[in-house]
Amino acid sequence: MxxxxxxxxxxxDVPGPVISRHLYGHFAEHLGRCIYGGFYVGEDSEIPNEGGIRLDVVEALRALDIPNLRWPGGCFADEYHWMDGIGPKQDRPSMVNTHWGNVEENNHFGTHEFMALCELLGAEPYISGNVGSGTVREMSDWVEYLTRDGDSPMVRLRKQNGREEPWKIRFWGLGNEAWGCGGNMSAQQYAAEARRFGTYCRDHGGNKLYRIAAGANSADYAWTETLMKQLGELGCAYRPQPFMQALSFHYYTIPGTWQDKGDATVFDTDDYYRTLAKAAYVDELITGHANVMDCYDPGKHVGLVLDEWGTWWNVEPGTNPGFLYQQNTLRDALVASLHFDIFHRHADRLVMANIAQTVNVLQAMILTDPDTKALVLTPTYHVFEMNKGHQDAASxxxxxxxxxxxxxxxxxxxxxxxxxxxxxxxxxxxxxxxxxxxxxxxxxxxxxxxxxxxxxxxxxxxxxxxxxxxxxxxxxxxxxxxxxxxxxxxxxxxxxxxxxxxxxx
Structure with a gap:
């Protein structure tokens, strides 16, 4: 042909809206081998590490100019209690990860380890707080522990655990998928919770929070409208209330059914085109949510965040079905390149996106082999690297x-x-x-x-x-x-x- x-x-010579570097964000959940065996191998590992953090993974991600990292979930965030993950490792209680494989975790990777990881990466932390099973005080204390200076119970506890100076942390998620694993709430229920949690997540000193409300599943525009109504009145004089600065939505490219999503490496041309068409649908979704937001917020004060996106296939044969390990082909790379073109066109409203997930889970940047200890860069990794010049550039x-x-x-x-x-x-x-x-x-x-x-x-x-x-x-x-x-x-x-x-x- x-x-x-x-x-x-x-x-x-006609620059448009700036493409936020945070559209190239990443996601690290306590899921499968993303944290343990991916980012974190422990201080006693033969793999070169710093404080247990795997250094070849850090080096590879630094080459992407990784802008932010979302943690600890995902669904895991709404069963995670941060106080269990601080202090001497031998004193930390274990927990059961009921969402992903029903495995026991020792909590050796917690708040201080995550902040150390972000510092090594040169990335901004995006912490997703526990709204589903946690309390307002628990999240409020976490914000204080991390970001307050001076003297207070949480500041003293942080210093006791080895960190004198507070961190600067802008991005805080008010729960995750509240319509599902984050509490099975209605939009109205969650909106009330988001107002309450967002109110008590305080700005301490010069640290100004950017609170991200847990938004819609795919095309649930009614959820977005419910949240926008909570922030202010319909009309051009819209001035959002201070308890949330953005709202999210999630969309995965799944060409098959939820029960049989398709194979990561065995597919034909029809499967390929079906996949790319599903990926292209994200343009309609962003447009739909942005249109709802524009009715209430024509000045675009409130950000739209797609903090989970990517391909989702059946797990690789022989792996734990709760670990979501999948291979990554040229097809996945083209799904990513198409997404970024769409993200760039919506740079006036879309302020952040986080691919799911960074290491060993779903559409990963990096796969680590547990037998050979080898690190493999995926085709999707290379799309991120080739595109990094778009970060903070004018569209x-x-x-x-x-x-x-x-x-x-x-x-x-x-x-x-x-x-x-x-x-x-x-x-x-x-x-x-x-x-x-x-x-x-x-x-x-x-x-x-x-x-x-x-x-x-x-x-x-x-x-x-x-x-x-x-x-x-x-x-x-x-x-x-x-x-x-x-x-x-x-x-x-x-x-x-x-x-x-x-x-x-």
């Missing part, structure tokens, strides 16, 4: 013609662009499983010099990285970018992700 030519217009509008190639409802060419510090980054995805395409970039209001491009692709959609073949899918230089009278022509092989970077001339 001959290459399809897709024209696209980018106005380099650039990309105009595509009506005739973009499509497979049924799925547009098979996707683009986004941004500018920062005199550089422009363009991300391009060809989602067509078999046909290449060429994109003609009409660059207006400027020109690019020193252009370089990289490509992420593979021979097969099902290809993936393993300890024995860690670089089956990895970025490489892409030389099929040529100058034209109006800009650039970029060749996109079938099923590929490409970034093009240049300096504004």
């Amino acid at each position: 001959s290459d399809q030519v897709v024209p696209a217009v980018i106005n380099l 650039l509008r990309v105009d595509l013609p009506a005739g973009v190639p499509a497979r049924e409802t799925l547009a098979t060419v996707s683009l986004s662009a941004s500018r920062k510090d005199g550089k422009v980054l363009v991300s391009l995805s060809n989602l067509d499983a078999g046909a290449p395409a060429d994109v003609e970039l009409d660059l207006r209001g400027g020109a690019l010099s020193g252009v370089r491009a990289r490509i992420l692709t593979a021979g097969n959609l099902q290809d993936h990285n393993t300890p024995g073949a860690p670089d089956t899918i990895a970025p490489r230089a892409h030389d099929q970018v040529t100058a034209t009278a109006n800009g650039l022509r970029v060749h996109l092989p079938a099923h590929s992700f490409i970034t093009v970077e240049g300096r504004l001339g």
Whole structure:
């Protein structure tokens, strides 16, 4: 089949909303081998570590400029009692993780270990508090323990546990999935709880909290409207109440059924297209929640947060079904690249997103092998790395013609662009499983010099990285970018992700 030519217009001199770096956020739940055996191996491990934190994982994530890390859940957050995870490790009580495998945990990875991890990563902590089974006082005390200076019972306890200075922690989640594992509440019930918990989560000293209410499941726009009503009256004079600054929603790409989600590595072309179409649906969801919010908050004071997203497959054969361990193929990478294009288009309202999850769980960045101790970077990891130049950059509008190639409802060419510090980054995805395409970039209001491009692709959609073949899918230089009278022509092989970077001339 001959290459399809897709024209696209980018106005380099008309910057749009800034793409928050927090759209490239991550999620680490006490689930399977994400924390224990992933981030945390213990101080006695033969694997190089600092205070039990695995250093090769830290190094790999620092290369992504990881902006934030959400912890301790997820569903686990609403059964986690933080006081059990501080103090001498030998004195910490164990607990049962009822949500994920019914395993016993020794609480050796707790608040201080998480804060040490964030400091090693250079990432902002995003702590999800316990609303489902916890108390207002418990969360209020946690905020005080972490962020208050001076003298108080919680400050004295923190100092007793070895930390003199308070931490700066902006992001606090008021529970998680309150409609389900976080308490099975109605929207009205949860809204009342969020007002109460948010009220008693105090700003201490110069630490100003950004409270994120537990929002909707997928397309539950009524949940979003219920929360927005709690924050103020309908109309242009909307000034949100101070007990929450953002609300979240969750959406996973699941092409199958909840009972049979599909296989991570064994799938055909129809499965592939079905998956990408499900991924593209996140655009409609963000638009829907943003439209509801705009009715109440046209000034966009309240942020929208997608703090769980990614592919969810059946677990790998032979692994604990409660651990959610799955492989990661080129298909997963293209799901990620498509999500980021959509996120960039909604940068005026979407302020944070957190892929689920960072290590060994669901659409992970990193897989660690328990037998060989090897660390494997997934194809999704490479999308994050190739795209990191978009963090805190001004979005650039990309105009595509009506005739973009499509497979049924799925547009098979996707683009986004941004500018920062005199550089422009363009991300391009060809989602067509078999046909290449060429994109003609009409660059207006400027020109690019020193252009370089990289490509992420593979021979097969099902290809993936393993300890024995860690670089089956990895970025490489892409030389099929040529100058034209109006800009650039970029060749996109079938099923590929490409970034093009240049300096504004």
